[in-house]
Amino acid sequence: MQPFPLLALPPPFNTSHPTMPLSSLSSLLILRHHPPCSLPPTSNRPRPHLRLLLAPFTRCRAFACQPLAAATDDMAAAAAATSPPTLLEHMGQAGAAADLTVLVAHIQSACKRIAAVVASPGNAELSRAKAGGGAVAAGRDAPKPLDELSNDIILSSAKSSGKVAVLASEENDQPIWISDDGPYVVVTDPLDGSRNIEVSIPTGTIFGIYNRLVELDHLPLEERAQLNSLQSGTRLVAAGYVLYSSATILCISFGAGTHAFTLDWSTGEFILTHLSLQIPPRGQIYSVNDARYFDWPEGLRKYIDTIRQGKGQHPKKYSARYVCSLVADFHRTLIYGGVAMNPRDHLRLVYEANPLSFLAEQAGGRGSDGKNRILSIQPVKLHQRLPLFLGSMEDMLELESYGDVQQKVNPGYEV
Numbered sequence: 001m002q003p004f005p006l007l008a009l010p011p012p013f014n015t016s017h018p019t020m021p022l023s024s025l026s027s028l029l030i031l032r033h034h035p036p037c038s039l040p041p042t043s044n045r046p047r048p049h050l051r052l053l054l055a056p057f058t059r060c061r062a063f064a065c066q067p068l069a070a071a072t073d074d075m076a077a078a079a080a081a082t083s084p085p086t087l088l089e090h091m092g093q094a095g096a097a098a099d100l101t102v103l104v105a106h107i108q109s110a111c112k113r114i115a116a117v118v119a120s121p122g123n124a125e126l127s128r129a130k131a132g133g134g135a136v137a138a139g140r141d142a143p144k145p146l147d148e149l150s151n152d153i154i155l156s157s158a159k160s161s162g163k164v165a166v167l168a169s170e171e172n173d174q175p176i177w178i179s180d181d182g183p184y185v186v187v188t189d190p191l192d193g194s195r196n197i198e199v200s201i202p203t204g205t206i207f208g209i210y211n212r213l214v215e216l217d218h219l220p221l222e223e224r225a226q227l228n229s230l231q232s233g234t235r236l237v238a239a240g241y242v243l244y245s246s247a248t249i250l251c252i253s254f255g256a257g258t259h260a261f262t263l264d265w266s267t268g269e270f271i272l273t274h275l276s277l278q279i280p281p282r283g284q285i286y287s288v289n290d291a292r293y294f295d296w297p298e299g300l301r302k303y304i305d306t307i308r309q310g311k312g313q314h315p316k317k318y319s320a321r322y323v324c325s326l327v328a329d330f331h332r333t334l335i336y337g338g339v340a341m342n343p344r345d346h347l348r349l350v351y352e353a354n355p356l357s358f359l360a361e362q363a364g365g366r367g368s369d370g371k372n373r374i375l376s377i378q379p380v381k382l383h384q385r386l387p388l389f390l391g392s393m394e395d396m397l398e399l400e401s402y403g404d405v406q407q408k409v410n411p412g413y414e415v
Protein backbone atom coordinates (compact mmCIF):
# COMPACT_ATOMS: atom_id res chain seq x y z
CA MET A 1 0.00 0.00 0.00
CA GLN A 2 1.20 3.54 -0.77
CA PRO A 3 2.28 5.58 2.24
CA PHE A 4 -0.44 7.96 3.35
CA PRO A 5 -0.06 11.51 2.15
CA LEU A 6 0.78 14.31 4.52
CA LEU A 7 -2.14 15.75 6.40
CA ALA A 8 -2.31 19.26 7.76
CA LEU A 9 -5.06 20.21 10.15
CA PRO A 10 -5.86 23.79 11.04
CA PRO A 11 -5.68 24.93 14.64
CA PRO A 12 -7.23 24.18 17.05
CA PHE A 13 -7.27 20.61 15.70
CA ASN A 14 -3.61 20.12 14.89
CA THR A 15 -0.93 18.85 17.17
CA SER A 16 2.44 20.43 17.75
CA HIS A 17 3.43 19.13 14.31
CA PRO A 18 1.95 21.18 11.50
CA THR A 19 2.03 18.21 9.15
CA MET A 20 2.26 14.54 9.88
CA PRO A 21 1.57 11.30 8.04
CA LEU A 22 -2.06 10.34 8.29
CA SER A 23 -1.04 6.96 9.65
CA SER A 24 0.52 8.70 12.68
CA LEU A 25 -2.46 11.00 12.98
CA SER A 26 -4.87 8.11 13.02
CA SER A 27 -2.90 6.28 15.69
CA LEU A 28 -2.77 9.50 17.65
CA LEU A 29 -6.50 9.97 17.37
CA ILE A 30 -7.22 6.39 18.18
CA LEU A 31 -4.67 5.64 20.84
CA ARG A 32 -4.43 8.88 22.76
CA HIS A 33 -6.01 8.33 26.14
CA HIS A 34 -7.73 11.19 27.86
CA PRO A 35 -8.15 10.69 31.57
CA PRO A 36 -11.70 9.46 32.18
CA CYS A 37 -14.24 12.25 32.53
CA SER A 38 -11.91 15.02 31.44
CA LEU A 39 -13.36 17.42 28.94
CA PRO A 40 -11.71 17.51 25.52
CA PRO A 41 -9.67 20.59 24.77
CA THR A 42 -11.61 23.62 23.65
CA SER A 43 -10.35 27.07 23.04
CA ASN A 44 -9.79 29.33 26.02
CA ARG A 45 -9.69 32.43 23.87
CA PRO A 46 -12.66 34.76 24.32
CA ARG A 47 -15.28 34.13 21.67
CA PRO A 48 -15.99 36.95 19.26
CA HIS A 49 -19.41 38.54 19.17
CA LEU A 50 -21.87 37.15 16.59
CA ARG A 51 -21.34 40.20 14.39
CA LEU A 52 -17.69 39.25 14.16
CA LEU A 53 -18.58 35.66 13.37
CA LEU A 54 -20.82 36.78 10.55
CA ALA A 55 -18.18 38.99 9.01
CA PRO A 56 -14.98 36.96 9.31
CA PHE A 57 -13.20 38.82 6.54
CA THR A 58 -13.44 42.09 8.39
CA ARG A 59 -11.19 40.47 10.94
CA CYS A 60 -7.71 39.24 10.32
CA ARG A 61 -7.14 35.82 8.79
CA ALA A 62 -9.05 33.19 10.70
CA PHE A 63 -6.26 30.78 11.59
CA ALA A 64 -3.32 33.13 11.72
CA CYS A 65 -4.17 35.74 14.26
CA GLN A 66 -5.51 36.45 17.70
CA PRO A 67 -8.50 38.65 16.79
CA LEU A 68 -9.28 39.74 20.31
CA ALA A 69 -5.79 39.54 21.76
CA ALA A 70 -5.86 43.22 22.55
CA ALA A 71 -9.34 43.24 24.03
CA THR A 72 -9.63 44.11 27.66
CA ASP A 73 -11.21 41.72 30.13
CA ASP A 74 -14.24 44.01 30.28
CA MET A 75 -14.71 43.94 26.53
CA ALA A 76 -14.36 40.15 26.52
CA ALA A 77 -16.90 39.81 29.30
CA ALA A 78 -19.32 42.13 27.51
CA ALA A 79 -18.92 40.18 24.29
CA ALA A 80 -19.44 36.88 26.10
CA ALA A 81 -22.62 38.24 27.71
CA THR A 82 -24.16 39.17 24.37
CA SER A 83 -22.82 36.41 22.12
CA PRO A 84 -24.77 33.21 21.54
CA PRO A 85 -23.79 30.27 23.73
CA THR A 86 -21.57 27.38 22.75
CA LEU A 87 -23.06 23.90 22.80
CA LEU A 88 -21.69 23.21 26.28
CA GLU A 89 -22.81 26.59 27.61
CA HIS A 90 -26.26 25.89 26.19
CA MET A 91 -26.34 22.52 27.95
CA GLY A 92 -25.30 24.21 31.18
CA GLN A 93 -28.03 26.83 30.83
CA ALA A 94 -30.58 24.12 30.05
CA GLY A 95 -29.63 22.19 33.19
CA ALA A 96 -28.41 19.09 31.34
CA ALA A 97 -27.07 16.25 33.50
CA ALA A 98 -23.33 16.56 34.11
CA ASP A 99 -22.68 13.04 32.75
CA LEU A 100 -24.54 13.84 29.54
CA THR A 101 -22.62 17.07 29.13
CA VAL A 102 -19.31 15.23 29.46
CA LEU A 103 -20.41 12.69 26.88
CA VAL A 104 -21.62 15.32 24.41
CA ALA A 105 -18.37 17.24 24.94
CA HIS A 106 -16.45 14.17 23.81
CA ILE A 107 -18.74 13.50 20.86
CA GLN A 108 -18.47 17.08 19.61
CA SER A 109 -14.71 16.88 19.96
CA ALA A 110 -14.63 13.66 17.91
CA CYS A 111 -16.79 15.28 15.24
CA LYS A 112 -14.42 18.25 14.98
CA ARG A 113 -11.66 15.77 14.25
CA ILE A 114 -13.77 14.00 11.63
CA ALA A 115 -14.59 17.40 10.09
CA ALA A 116 -10.89 18.13 9.80
CA VAL A 117 -10.13 14.71 8.38
CA VAL A 118 -12.86 14.77 5.69
CA ALA A 119 -11.73 18.25 4.63
CA SER A 120 -8.04 17.40 4.46
CA PRO A 121 -5.95 16.76 1.32
CA GLY A 122 -5.13 13.34 2.79
CA ASN A 123 -8.63 12.03 2.29
CA ALA A 124 -8.45 11.98 -1.52
CA GLU A 125 -6.25 8.91 -1.45
CA LEU A 126 -8.05 7.42 1.54
CA SER A 127 -11.43 7.73 -0.15
CA ARG A 128 -10.17 5.73 -3.13
CA ALA A 129 -8.45 3.09 -1.03
CA LYS A 130 -10.02 -0.14 0.07
CA ALA A 131 -10.61 -0.68 3.76
CA GLY A 132 -8.17 -3.02 5.42
CA GLY A 133 -10.80 -4.86 7.45
CA GLY A 134 -11.83 -8.47 7.00
CA ALA A 135 -15.18 -9.94 6.06
CA VAL A 136 -18.32 -7.98 6.79
CA ALA A 137 -21.40 -9.66 8.26
CA ALA A 138 -24.49 -10.08 6.10
CA GLY A 139 -26.59 -6.92 5.97
CA ARG A 140 -23.61 -4.59 6.32
CA ASP A 141 -21.86 -2.71 3.53
CA ALA A 142 -18.09 -2.94 3.21
CA PRO A 143 -16.67 0.14 4.96
CA LYS A 144 -14.30 2.60 3.33
CA PRO A 145 -11.08 3.61 5.13
CA LEU A 146 -12.66 6.93 6.08
CA ASP A 147 -15.63 5.08 7.59
CA GLU A 148 -13.19 3.06 9.65
CA LEU A 149 -11.15 6.07 10.71
CA SER A 150 -14.30 7.99 11.72
CA ASN A 151 -15.51 4.94 13.60
CA ASP A 152 -12.22 4.73 15.50
CA ILE A 153 -12.43 8.42 16.36
CA ILE A 154 -15.96 8.07 17.76
CA LEU A 155 -15.13 4.87 19.64
CA SER A 156 -12.07 6.49 21.16
CA SER A 157 -14.13 9.49 22.31
CA ALA A 158 -16.80 7.22 23.80
CA LYS A 159 -14.12 5.35 25.74
CA SER A 160 -12.32 8.44 26.97
CA SER A 161 -15.56 10.07 28.14
CA GLY A 162 -15.91 7.44 30.85
CA LYS A 163 -19.68 7.74 30.35
CA VAL A 164 -20.48 4.99 27.86
CA ALA A 165 -21.48 1.44 28.73
CA VAL A 166 -21.87 0.24 25.16
CA LEU A 167 -21.37 1.65 21.69
CA ALA A 168 -23.22 0.22 18.68
CA SER A 169 -21.88 1.44 15.37
CA GLU A 170 -22.97 0.85 11.82
CA GLU A 171 -19.34 -0.04 11.16
CA ASN A 172 -19.16 -2.90 13.67
CA ASP A 173 -20.95 -6.23 13.43
CA GLN A 174 -21.59 -6.31 17.18
CA PRO A 175 -21.95 -3.62 19.83
CA ILE A 176 -18.78 -2.90 21.81
CA TRP A 177 -19.06 -3.13 25.56
CA ILE A 178 -16.96 -0.37 27.11
CA SER A 179 -17.70 -0.04 30.81
CA ASP A 180 -20.05 -1.74 33.28
CA ASP A 181 -20.92 1.49 35.03
CA GLY A 182 -21.12 3.83 32.03
CA PRO A 183 -24.53 5.51 32.31
CA TYR A 184 -25.17 5.75 28.55
CA VAL A 185 -25.56 3.70 25.40
CA VAL A 186 -24.42 5.32 22.14
CA VAL A 187 -25.58 4.28 18.67
CA THR A 188 -23.93 5.84 15.65
CA ASP A 189 -23.31 6.00 11.95
CA PRO A 190 -19.86 7.61 12.19
CA LEU A 191 -19.63 8.79 8.57
CA ASP A 192 -22.81 8.66 6.54
CA GLY A 193 -22.58 9.34 2.81
CA SER A 194 -18.94 8.34 2.58
CA ARG A 195 -19.51 7.18 -1.01
CA ASN A 196 -19.59 10.92 -1.82
CA ILE A 197 -16.36 11.84 -0.18
CA GLU A 198 -14.10 11.53 -3.19
CA VAL A 199 -16.00 14.38 -4.83
CA SER A 200 -16.23 16.52 -1.69
CA ILE A 201 -20.00 16.26 -1.36
CA PRO A 202 -21.26 16.77 2.21
CA THR A 203 -21.18 13.88 4.64
CA GLY A 204 -22.30 13.55 8.25
CA THR A 205 -22.14 11.75 11.56
CA ILE A 206 -25.38 10.56 13.17
CA PHE A 207 -25.70 9.53 16.82
CA GLY A 208 -28.27 8.60 19.43
CA ILE A 209 -27.86 8.39 23.21
CA TYR A 210 -29.89 6.13 25.53
CA ASN A 211 -29.67 5.40 29.22
CA ARG A 212 -28.04 2.09 30.09
CA LEU A 213 -30.78 -0.34 31.12
CA VAL A 214 -29.67 -1.14 34.66
CA GLU A 215 -32.32 -3.83 34.92
CA LEU A 216 -30.27 -5.82 32.38
CA ASP A 217 -27.02 -5.59 34.34
CA HIS A 218 -27.26 -9.23 35.46
CA LEU A 219 -27.34 -10.61 31.90
CA PRO A 220 -24.31 -12.07 30.12
CA LEU A 221 -22.27 -9.37 28.41
CA GLU A 222 -23.19 -10.12 24.81
CA GLU A 223 -26.91 -10.21 25.51
CA ARG A 224 -26.71 -7.07 27.64
CA ALA A 225 -24.86 -5.24 24.86
CA GLN A 226 -27.42 -6.28 22.25
CA LEU A 227 -30.52 -5.46 24.27
CA ASN A 228 -29.18 -2.10 25.43
CA SER A 229 -28.49 -1.21 21.80
CA LEU A 230 -31.90 -2.35 20.56
CA GLN A 231 -33.90 0.19 22.58
CA SER A 232 -36.90 1.76 20.92
CA GLY A 233 -36.44 5.31 19.62
CA THR A 234 -39.03 6.55 22.12
CA ARG A 235 -36.38 6.01 24.83
CA LEU A 236 -33.77 8.30 23.26
CA VAL A 237 -32.27 10.73 25.76
CA ALA A 238 -30.60 12.74 23.01
CA ALA A 239 -29.89 12.44 19.31
CA GLY A 240 -27.98 14.48 16.80
CA TYR A 241 -26.06 14.74 13.60
CA VAL A 242 -23.05 16.68 12.45
CA LEU A 243 -23.09 17.91 8.86
CA TYR A 244 -19.66 18.30 7.23
CA SER A 245 -20.34 20.79 4.47
CA SER A 246 -19.51 24.40 3.63
CA ALA A 247 -20.27 24.85 7.33
CA THR A 248 -19.90 22.17 9.96
CA ILE A 249 -23.20 22.06 11.82
CA LEU A 250 -24.09 20.04 14.89
CA CYS A 251 -27.82 19.63 15.32
CA ILE A 252 -29.02 18.06 18.55
CA SER A 253 -32.09 17.43 20.65
CA PHE A 254 -32.28 16.48 24.31
CA GLY A 255 -36.03 15.95 24.04
CA ALA A 256 -37.00 19.61 24.35
CA GLY A 257 -36.65 21.08 20.89
CA THR A 258 -34.05 20.72 18.16
CA HIS A 259 -31.13 23.14 18.15
CA ALA A 260 -28.28 23.65 15.71
CA PHE A 261 -24.77 24.88 16.43
CA THR A 262 -22.28 25.97 13.79
CA LEU A 263 -18.56 25.34 14.17
CA ASP A 264 -16.57 28.55 14.40
CA TRP A 265 -13.24 27.38 13.02
CA SER A 266 -11.41 30.33 14.55
CA THR A 267 -12.20 29.24 18.12
CA GLY A 268 -13.05 25.58 17.64
CA GLU A 269 -16.44 26.04 19.32
CA PHE A 270 -19.90 25.00 18.17
CA ILE A 271 -21.97 28.20 18.50
CA LEU A 272 -25.76 28.23 18.79
CA THR A 273 -27.16 29.41 15.46
CA HIS A 274 -30.64 27.84 15.33
CA LEU A 275 -32.53 27.77 18.63
CA SER A 276 -35.68 25.60 18.65
CA LEU A 277 -35.68 24.83 14.97
CA GLN A 278 -39.17 24.38 13.59
CA ILE A 279 -39.54 22.48 10.34
CA PRO A 280 -42.10 24.38 8.22
CA PRO A 281 -45.44 22.49 8.34
CA ARG A 282 -45.32 22.29 4.54
CA GLY A 283 -42.44 22.61 2.08
CA GLN A 284 -42.13 22.60 -1.67
CA ILE A 285 -39.21 20.21 -2.10
CA TYR A 286 -39.10 16.43 -2.36
CA SER A 287 -35.87 14.51 -2.02
CA VAL A 288 -35.53 11.01 -3.43
CA ASN A 289 -33.37 9.02 -5.84
CA ASP A 290 -35.93 9.10 -8.64
CA ALA A 291 -33.84 7.04 -11.06
CA ARG A 292 -35.60 4.26 -9.17
CA TYR A 293 -39.03 5.48 -10.35
CA PHE A 294 -39.77 2.27 -12.25
CA ASP A 295 -39.03 0.18 -9.15
CA TRP A 296 -41.43 2.20 -7.02
CA PRO A 297 -44.90 1.00 -6.04
CA GLU A 298 -47.92 2.65 -7.61
CA GLY A 299 -48.70 4.83 -4.57
CA LEU A 300 -45.29 6.46 -4.45
CA ARG A 301 -45.24 7.12 -8.20
CA LYS A 302 -48.66 8.72 -7.95
CA TYR A 303 -47.63 10.89 -5.00
CA ILE A 304 -44.48 12.20 -6.69
CA ASP A 305 -46.27 12.73 -10.04
CA THR A 306 -48.99 14.65 -8.24
CA ILE A 307 -46.82 17.01 -6.23
CA ARG A 308 -44.44 17.79 -9.06
CA GLN A 309 -47.37 18.90 -11.18
CA GLY A 310 -48.70 21.07 -8.36
CA LYS A 311 -51.87 18.96 -8.14
CA GLY A 312 -51.52 17.84 -4.52
CA GLN A 313 -52.95 19.38 -1.34
CA HIS A 314 -50.49 22.23 -1.79
CA PRO A 315 -51.26 23.90 -5.11
CA LYS A 316 -47.62 24.52 -6.02
CA LYS A 317 -45.26 22.55 -8.22
CA TYR A 318 -42.62 20.85 -6.07
CA SER A 319 -38.92 20.86 -6.89
CA ALA A 320 -36.54 17.93 -6.50
CA ARG A 321 -33.26 18.01 -4.56
CA TYR A 322 -31.20 14.92 -3.83
CA VAL A 323 -27.64 15.03 -2.52
CA CYS A 324 -27.58 11.27 -1.81
CA SER A 325 -26.07 12.03 1.56
CA LEU A 326 -28.69 11.49 4.23
CA VAL A 327 -27.50 14.11 6.70
CA ALA A 328 -27.37 16.78 3.99
CA ASP A 329 -30.78 15.86 2.59
CA PHE A 330 -32.26 15.79 6.08
CA HIS A 331 -30.66 19.07 7.13
CA ARG A 332 -32.07 20.87 4.10
CA THR A 333 -35.50 19.35 4.78
CA LEU A 334 -35.38 20.47 8.40
CA ILE A 335 -34.73 24.06 7.35
CA TYR A 336 -36.81 24.39 4.17
CA GLY A 337 -39.49 21.76 4.79
CA GLY A 338 -40.83 19.14 2.38
CA VAL A 339 -39.99 15.43 2.41
CA ALA A 340 -36.74 13.48 2.25
CA MET A 341 -37.07 9.78 1.60
CA ASN A 342 -35.40 6.53 0.75
CA PRO A 343 -38.35 4.22 0.03
CA ARG A 344 -36.36 0.98 -0.22
CA ASP A 345 -35.03 -1.11 2.69
CA HIS A 346 -31.68 0.64 2.83
CA LEU A 347 -31.25 2.94 5.80
CA ARG A 348 -30.84 1.56 9.30
CA LEU A 349 -33.43 1.88 12.05
CA VAL A 350 -30.96 1.98 14.95
CA TYR A 351 -28.22 4.23 13.58
CA GLU A 352 -30.03 6.54 11.16
CA ALA A 353 -33.83 6.40 11.22
CA ASN A 354 -34.33 6.66 14.99
CA PRO A 355 -31.95 9.57 15.70
CA LEU A 356 -33.16 11.58 12.68
CA SER A 357 -36.84 10.89 13.43
CA PHE A 358 -36.28 12.08 16.99
CA LEU A 359 -34.83 15.33 15.65
CA ALA A 360 -37.65 15.68 13.11
CA GLU A 361 -40.33 15.19 15.78
CA GLN A 362 -38.64 17.59 18.16
CA ALA A 363 -38.76 20.16 15.34
CA GLY A 364 -42.48 19.56 14.74
CA GLY A 365 -42.04 17.16 11.81
CA ARG A 366 -42.50 13.43 11.33
CA GLY A 367 -40.40 10.33 10.66
CA SER A 368 -42.12 7.26 9.27
CA ASP A 369 -41.48 4.05 7.31
CA GLY A 370 -44.38 5.03 5.04
CA LYS A 371 -46.93 3.50 7.40
CA ASN A 372 -45.75 3.70 10.99
CA ARG A 373 -44.05 6.24 13.19
CA ILE A 374 -40.37 5.29 13.20
CA LEU A 375 -39.85 5.87 16.93
CA SER A 376 -42.54 3.30 17.79
CA ILE A 377 -40.89 0.50 15.81
CA GLN A 378 -39.14 -1.91 18.17
CA PRO A 379 -35.75 -2.81 16.64
CA VAL A 380 -35.20 -6.54 16.47
CA LYS A 381 -31.82 -6.58 14.72
CA LEU A 382 -28.92 -4.19 15.12
CA HIS A 383 -28.42 -3.56 11.41
CA GLN A 384 -32.13 -3.69 10.56
CA ARG A 385 -32.99 -1.67 7.43
CA LEU A 386 -36.27 -0.06 6.47
CA PRO A 387 -37.86 2.53 4.16
CA LEU A 388 -37.43 6.00 5.63
CA PHE A 389 -39.54 9.13 5.10
CA LEU A 390 -38.77 12.33 7.04
CA GLY A 391 -40.18 15.79 6.78
CA SER A 392 -42.86 18.41 7.28
CA MET A 393 -45.99 17.23 9.05
CA GLU A 394 -48.47 18.15 6.30
CA ASP A 395 -46.30 16.73 3.52
CA MET A 396 -45.72 13.53 5.45
CA LEU A 397 -49.41 12.98 6.17
CA GLU A 398 -50.24 13.60 2.50
CA LEU A 399 -47.54 11.15 1.41
CA GLU A 400 -48.72 8.45 3.83
CA SER A 401 -52.31 8.87 2.62
CA TYR A 402 -51.18 7.24 -0.66
CA GLY A 403 -50.75 4.00 1.33
CA ASP A 404 -48.51 2.10 -1.01
CA VAL A 405 -45.20 4.00 -0.78
CA GLN A 406 -42.67 1.40 0.38
CA GLN A 407 -40.44 0.07 -2.40
CA LYS A 408 -40.43 -3.74 -2.27
CA VAL A 409 -38.17 -4.27 -5.32
CA ASN A 410 -34.56 -3.85 -4.19
CA PRO A 411 -32.30 -5.20 -6.90
CA GLY A 412 -29.07 -3.91 -5.28
CA TYR A 413 -28.09 -0.84 -7.24
CA GLU A 414 -24.50 -0.39 -8.32
CA VAL A 415 -24.36 3.39 -7.81
Ligand SMILES: O=P(O)(O)OC[C@H]1O[C@](O)(COP(=O)(O)O)[C@@H](O)[C@@H]1O
Pocket residue numbers: 141192193194195289324325326327329342344346413415
Ligand atom coordinates in the same frame (compact mmCIF):
# COMPACT_ATOMS: atom_id res chain seq x y z
O1 LIG B 1 -28.60 4.54 -3.20
P1 LIG B 1 -29.70 5.28 -2.52
O2 LIG B 1 -30.89 4.40 -2.30
O3 LIG B 1 -30.07 6.55 -3.22
O4 LIG B 1 -29.19 5.58 -1.06
C1 LIG B 1 -28.52 6.75 -0.70
C2 LIG B 1 -28.43 6.84 0.76
O5 LIG B 1 -27.50 5.90 1.22
C3 LIG B 1 -26.55 6.53 2.05
O6 LIG B 1 -25.41 6.80 1.30
C4 LIG B 1 -26.24 5.65 3.21
O7 LIG B 1 -25.80 4.42 2.71
P2 LIG B 1 -24.48 3.79 3.27
O8 LIG B 1 -24.65 3.75 4.76
O9 LIG B 1 -24.44 2.45 2.64
O10 LIG B 1 -23.37 4.72 2.86
C5 LIG B 1 -27.20 7.82 2.48
O11 LIG B 1 -26.28 8.81 2.84
C6 LIG B 1 -28.00 8.18 1.27
O12 LIG B 1 -29.11 8.95 1.63
